[in-house]
Amino acid sequence: MIRRRGASLLWAGLPLFVLATAFFLPLANVLLLGLRLEDQWTLARVRAVLADPYVRHLFSFTALQALLSTLVSLALGFPLGWFLTRYRFPGKRLVQAFTLAPFVLPPITVALGFFLFFGHTGYLNHALQKILRLQEPPLKLLYSLWAIVLAHAFYNAPVFARFVHAAWSSLDPALEEACAVLGVRRFRAFLTVTLPLLLPAIFSAAALVFVLCFLSFAIPLSLGGARYATVEVGVYLYARVYVDLPRAAALGLVQLLVTLGLAYLYVRGGGRWSAPQERLRPLPTLPFPSRAAHGLWLLWLLGSAVLFFGPIGSVVADSFTRPLAGRPAGLGWYRFIFSPEHNPFIGTSPLGSIRVSLEVAGFSTLLALALGLGVSGALRVLRSRALEALLMAPLAVSSVVLGLALLLAFHRPPFVYLSEKHALILAHALLFYPFVVRIVRPIWEGLAPGWVEAARVLGASRLRAFLTVEAPLLAQALLVAGAFSLALSLGEMTAAAMLSRGELVTLPLAIYRFLSARRFGAASAMASLLILITVAAVVVWEWLGERSLRHGQA
Amino acid sequence: MRTLWVLVLVALAVVAGARELVVYTYDSFVSWGPALAIKERFEALFPGVTLRWVAVGDSSEMLSRLIAELQLGLPTADVFLGLADVELPRALAHNVFQPYDPQRIPNLADVPAELIFDPTGHVLPYDHGYVTFVYDSELLPEELVPQGLEDLLRPELRGKIIVTDPRTSSPGLSFLLWTIAHFGEGWPDYWRKLLPNLLAITKGWSEAYDMFLAGEAPIVLSYSTDTAYSYIEHGSLRYRAITLGGEAFRQVEGMGIVRNTKELELAHAFLNLVLSLEIQELMPTTQWMFPVNARAKLPPGYEYALIPEKPVSLDPMLVGEKLEEWLNQWQKLLIGG
Numbered sequence: 001m002i003r004r005r006g007a008s009l010l011w012a013g014l015p016l017f018v019l020a021t022a023f024f025l026p027l028a029n030v031l032l033l034g035l036r037l038e039d040q041w042t043l044a045r046v047r048a049v050l051a052d053p054y055v056r057h058l059f060s061f062t063a064l065q066a067l068l069s070t071l072v073s074l075a076l077g078f079p080l081g082w083f084l085t086r087y088r089f090p091g092k093r094l095v096q097a098f099t100l101a102p103f104v105l106p107p108i109t110v111a112l113g114f115f116l117f118f119g120h121t122g123y124l125n126h127a128l129q130k131i132l133r134l135q136e137p138p139l140k141l142l143y144s145l146w147a148i149v150l151a152h153a154f155y156n157a158p159v160f161a162r163f164v165h166a167a168w169s170s171l172d173p174a175l176e177e178a179c180a181v182l183g184v185r186r187f188r189a190f191l192t193v194t195l196p197l198l199l200p201a202i203f204s205a206a207a208l209v210f211v212l213c214f215l216s217f218a219i220p221l222s223l224g225g226a227r228y229a230t231v232e233v234g235v236y237l238y239a240r241v242y243v244d245l246p247r248a249a250a251l252g253l254v255q256l257l258v259t260l261g262l263a264y265l266y267v268r269g270g271g272r273w274s275a276p277q278e279r280l281r282p283l284p285t286l287p288f289p290s291r292a293a294h295g296l297w298l299l300w301l302l303g304s305a306v307l308f309f310g311p312i313g314s315v316v317a318d319s320f321t322r323p324l325a326g327r328p329a330g331l332g333w334y335r336f337i338f339s340p341e342h343n344p345f346i347g348t349s350p351l352g353s354i355r356v357s358l359e360v361a362g363f364s365t366l367l368a369l370a371l372g373l374g375v376s377g378a379l380r381v382l383r384s385r386a387l388e389a390l391l392m393a394p395l396a397v398s399s400v401v402l403g404l405a406l407l408l409a410f411h412r413p414p415f416v417y418l419s420e421k422h423a424l425i426l427a428h429a430l431l432f433y434p435f436v437v438r439i440v441r442p443i444w445e446g447l448a449p450g451w452v453e454a455a456r457v458l459g460a461s462r463l464r465a466f467l468t469v470e471a472p473l474l475a476q477a478l479l480v481a482g483a484f485s486l487a488l489s490l491g492e493m494t495a496a497a498m499l500s501r502g503e504l505v506t507l508p509l510a511i512y513r514f515l516s517a518r519r520f521g522a523a524s525a526m527a528s529l530l531i532l533i534t535v536a537a538v539v540v541w542e543w544l545g546e547r548s549l550r551h552g553q554a
Numbered sequence: 555m556r557t558l559w560v561l562v563l564v565a566l567a568v569v570a571g572a573r574e575l576v577v578y579t580y581d582s583f584v585s586w587g588p589a590l591a592i593k594e595r596f597e598a599l600f601p602g603v604t605l606r607w608v609a610v611g612d613s614s615e616m617l618s619r620l621i622a623e624l625q626l627g628l629p630t631a632d633v634f635l636g637l638a639d640v641e642l643p644r645a646l647a648h649n650v651f652q653p654y655d656p657q658r659i660p661n662l663a664d665v666p667a668e669l670i671f672d673p674t675g676h677v678l679p680y681d682h683g684y685v686t687f688v689y690d691s692e693l694l695p696e697e698l699v700p701q702g703l704e705d706l707l708r709p710e711l712r713g714k715i716i717v718t719d720p721r722t723s724s725p726g727l728s729f730l731l732w733t734i735a736h737f738g739e740g741w742p743d744y745w746r747k748l749l750p751n752l753l754a755i756t757k758g759w760s761e762a763y764d765m766f767l768a769g770e771a772p773i774v775l776s777y778s779t780d781t782a783y784s785y786i787e788h789g790s791l792r793y794r795a796i797t798l799g800g801e802a803f804r805q806v807e808g809m810g811i812v813r814n815t816k817e818l819e820l821a822h823a824f825l826n827l828v829l830s831l832e833i834q835e836l837m838p839t840t841q842w843m844f845p846v847n848a849r850a851k852l853p854p855g856y857e858y859a860l861i862p863e864k865p866v867s868l869d870p871m872l873v874g875e876k877l878e879e880w881l882n883q884w885q886k887l888l889i890g891g
Contacts, residue, residue, distance in 0.1 A: 054885050111761055112768075121769040142770075143754050218757050226719045226755035227888050237721050240618045242878055243644050245625070326788055404622055411628040497615065502576075502608035509581075509610060515760040516612070517586035518783075520767065 015374035015433075023394060023430050026409035030401055034250030045250035055234055055251065059258075062230040065145065065220065066213035069152035073209050074202070076153050076304055077160025083297065084161060085168040087288035096165075097538035099158035100483060101312055104491030104534045106508045107218035108515060109527040113311025114151055114223055116318055118142055123314055124306075147223040152216060154307060156209040159484075160202070163439060166480040167201030168194075170443050170473065173283045200442035207266030208438055211259045211396050231255050235398045245404070252401040259396035264389035316528045322521035333525040337514075350510065350526070354533060357507045360421065361489035361537065364428035368485045369478060371429055372436025376444055379437070392438075394431045402431075403498040410499050420503045427495040432488045436481040443477045444470070479545045483538045490534050507533070573603045575820045578616045578631040584609040588836040596827055603820060612758070613638060613724065621648045624813065632817045633824055635680065635809035638724050639671045639867075640731065642808070643874020651676040651810035658822040661829035664847045669806055671870060677808040680828050681843035684778035684862055685728035686802035687715075688795045694772035702799035703736055706748060706773075713753045716762045717775040721881060723758045724805065725775050730884060731873065732803035735866045745887050755888075766793075778802050779842045782859035786839065791858070800863035807843065 034045050049055055084096060102110065117123050118141045125137035132138065141147050171194065179189035217232035235255065239248035288294060324332040337350050379388050394402070409415055410423045418426065447470060455465040471478070496506045505513070507530045514523040575596075583589050584607050593605045609616070613636045623630040625648075637645055645651060653675045656662055662678070669679045687706075689699055694714075700706050706715060718726035733741045753771045756762040766774035780795045809828065811821040827833060834847035838856055845852075852859075 054882070054889070057889050108758075108761055112764055115765050115768050115770055119765075119768060119770050221719060221722065221757040222754075222761045225752070226721075229885075229888075233721065237881070240614050241721055241881070243618060243621055243648060245622070323788070326790065403619075407619065407622055407628070408626055411623065411626075497610040498619065500608060500610040502606050502610075512611075513581050513585035515764075516580070516582035518763070520764055 013378075015371045016378060018371070019375075019391075019430065022409050022415060022426065023405065027393065027397065027401070027405040029408055030245075030404045031249050031253045031256065033246045034248075034253045036246065045246055046254060049247060049250045050254065055231070058229060058231045058234050061228065062214055062232075063258075065148055065152070065228070065230070066210050066216075068145070068149045069156065069213040070206055070210045072149050072153040073156040074160050074206065076307070077157035077205075078164055078202070079300060080157065080161035080304060081164030081168065083288075083301070084165045085283065086286060088285040089288040093539055093542060094535070097483070097535045097542070099161055099308070100487040100538055101531045101534055102155045102158065102308070103484070103487040104508075104530055105312075105315075105527060106491065106493060106511055107216075107222065109315060109511060109523070110151060110154065110219065110311065111222040112318070112520075112524070112527075113315045114142065114147065116314035117310040118147070118150075123317075124310065142223060143225055145224065145228065148216075148220045148228055150307070151219050151223050152209075152213045154311065155219075156212060157304075157308075159209050159212075160205045162480050162484065163201045163205035164198060166439055166477045167198050167443060167446075169283055169476050170446070171197055171283060197446075200445070203266050204438045204442050207263050207392075208395065208435070210262055210266075211392065214259055214262075215255075215396070215398060217399070232398055232400070235400045239400045239404075248400065252398045256393065256397050256401075260389050260393065263392045263396060264385060267385050267389050312531060315524050316531070319521060319524035319528045322524060324521055329521055333521040336519070337522050337525050337529075350529070353505050353507050353510045354529070356421070356504050357490055357530075358533065358537065360424050360428060360504075360506065361486050364425045364432065364489045365482050365485040365541075367425065367429035368433040368436055369482055371433040372440060372481060373478075375433065376437050376441045379441060380444065388437075388441075392434045395434050399494045403494050406495055406498045420499060420501050423499050424496060424504065424506075427499060428485075428489045428492060431492065431495060432485040435484045435488065436478075439481040439484070440474060440477045444474055447473055475545070479542050482541055482545065486537050486541055487534050490530065490537065573600075573817070573820070574606055575603060575633065575817055575824060576606045576608060576631045577633045577635055577824065578620055579607060579609045579635045580613040580616055581609045581611060583607075583636055583841070586840060588833055588840045591836055591840075592824075592828060592833055595833065596824060599823065599827070600820065605824070614641070614722075617641065617645065617650075620812070621645075621650060624648070624650060630814075631812050632815040633809060633811055633821050635828070637677055637808045637810065638727075639679075639806040639808060639870050640724075640727060640873045640877075642672055642677060642870040645810070646672075646674060646676065647874070649813060652813050652815075654678060654811055654825060655822060658819075659826045659829065661826050661831075661847065664831075664849050665829060666846075666848055669846050671806050672808065677810040678825055678829070679806045679808050679846045680834075681837045681841050681846060682804060682806040683841075683843035684797075684802035684804055684860065684865060685725045685732070685775065686778045686795055686797055686860070686862070688766070688774050688776040688780045688793055690766065690769070690772045691792055691794055693769060699796065700773070700798060703733065703744070703801070705798070706751060707744075708751075711751045711773070713751065714771050715748075715751050715773045715775075716754050716756065716765055716771045717752055718759055718762050719755050719757055720884060723756075725759055725777070726755070728803040728805055729775050730880065731868050732801070732866050734880060735803075735868050736801065742883055742887055745884065749887070777842065778860040778862065779838075779844075779856075782838075782856050783842050785858050786853070786855040795860050797860055797862040797864075801866050802860065802862040804865040804867045805843075806846075 035041055035043070037044055080099070084092070115122065118139065119125070120137045120140070125139050128134070128138050141150065175193050176189060179193055215232055217230060217236065220228045220230050221233065231251070235248050235251050238244050238251060289298060319333050320330060321328050322333065323329065324336065375391060406427055410427065415423060415426070451469045452465050455469050456462070460468065491508055493508050496504070496509055507526065511523050511526045511530065514526055579589065589607050593607065596605045597603060608631065616636065617634065620630055620634055634650065665679065669682060671679060687700065698708070698710055717729055720726040720730040733744055737744050754765065756765070759776070762774055763776060765771065776795070778795045780793055781791060784790050784793045809825060811818070815821055829847055831847055831849055834845035834850040837843055837845040838852055
């Protein structure tokens, strides 16, 4: 047992070492500025920041909107996860891939989608006014707390759907069948058997979503207005406007403690319900729609389709309808972004942008999976919930502070010798492996130890036991984690901006360049292209992954 | 091992004489502005030298990256271009720039003294413009078009104005400073009455203008050259810039040589090039700002670009001193304090 522990630690040591040098040390360097005053350690700055009534207002509002957003995301995402687990239908893979599209969109594009669709003069109000014959737009959703919550649900409901789907598909169907044989009603069986087994995944997703909403910055400001500012606005103000890094660090530190503290609570709470599983075969799926009762599902799906496809569809529609030289553009904006003489707008060709983005996303995903597996393995041995929560830091820290930490890490040896592209790949892997850990760990934890032990008794090495026994059982989780990582990398901005030495222009950066140049139609076309590429990348990834894993299993 | 190779390569590059001038700026200067023309011209003037633009973010993002890099002792840019005049005190306080040598910038002779906003001789202007309001003539009835700042308070305009956040956007800050310059001590009162008329206070200019174009509100905070832009680019006069009581807030944008550059000669040559007639005449239709070179001619269609009778500005040094206090007061107003 002791030898096994030693070997596992060694196995996990490498990713932890990379994390420490490339991320945690520089991050600590930045954050500790907040605890220094004239070469003395002190809490004075933290106290001063917290004494500001405006900062306190920011904290309470941020927590409130994050809580509401998490609940609404759960309410929308859980049924979707159920639906994806239970039913099969043509184009399922495409729908699944599409749910990740919101993830890659820069907040500014999501805001545009929301104006165009939910706005006072948006498509939805337009349609309702026509149908109901109203003079005034009936829906006043935007510019309120609800607009923020809705936009956050738009981003994050897919997180719940994906996490729940991954966990549910790895449940043993024998459990539900036993309930059916014993005459337990299906709803009761769900409440007493299935739901408790899904709780770790739900907690895991909730922890992530809460943290992401807590740190959200551009969405609350753009859709709610300055009245709805989050703590991140405070950090921005100190770091960017007053250029007072120590003060920004003090606030960033408090913010990180809050998010990590919550992550810790969730990790503990989720762990309590995890129970070993012995799964022998996949959960059966039903064709959809096949029964009259599916009408209700259809209605619900229609509702979520409005929320998800409405804003995205509006951006895509905008790329075709936005006037170009006074006329509706048709394909004009696409010709514009692909024409060589407009390349100076973004400093590269769109094809170059696509290639760079895909390359960075692909390699960083593989690296994130490796890091995530290593760290998950280490956590299985170490069993430290505090460490597990701490590892979420890349996601739980303010993007302003994160940018400074990356600047510090990647402009110094050894990382300064990496090319811009390699630096970005490494940075993305470091940023997104927590997603891998969050998805993989609850499921890995739930695997019964018997299988691995059996393989070891039969003479398999630890690595072989992992590859042949655990990896196939984790397949679904790894696929989902990889898909998230791909999408996140395709949409990432902070690291791409901070590490740039003017050579790489990723797709989101290209969108920003078009926006800043008032080429709103070109920005919409580029955003539509980004959606298309993300969906395609995720579909190909899952297809390749499933094929190779099936192959490995045989 | 790798380190060694890199050192060898760097050494070879130095021996071979490959020189580079790195300039930080904001993204629209590259995507839209005259960056490419400047690069071509500069590299033609100095064969063997590469001009590298680094533009990933808005002006405040690039400035804060530069400050952080200097504070952390990291390698950084040789020149920074895109400093808003009101940001001057911050840049000076962080010792970002070194003084330029006027002898080495002959084109400076064509720049009017009133535009040289930095009395300390670190930062030079390269363009200027006016922040003001723009309305949609198809959505806003003629009688509601505001004539003065007070008209923005009319109850008929409730929820019909979009502005940007002074904390995160430069036109937003300009508008706040404009109200402070105009109303003096009474500015918080004005804002208290204005808030119900603001549909949204967005993070940046792009969101605000996009919302305006989508028809969400008929009035938006933007730039005085917008009518000229709309006319020259789209042949339309639908979106019209206005001055309020003859006023609009003046923005001057500046550039400077970064403190620890080793390319002093090239950096001065760069500043001189940006002030040349050739590059200055590109400013109106690439930057949509007015040139600072007094000899530069404006293109046809620019008669629609408004020049206010009473340009408003505040002493950057005063702004530097009071900004934090003003923004704090503004934040309190927002939450009803």
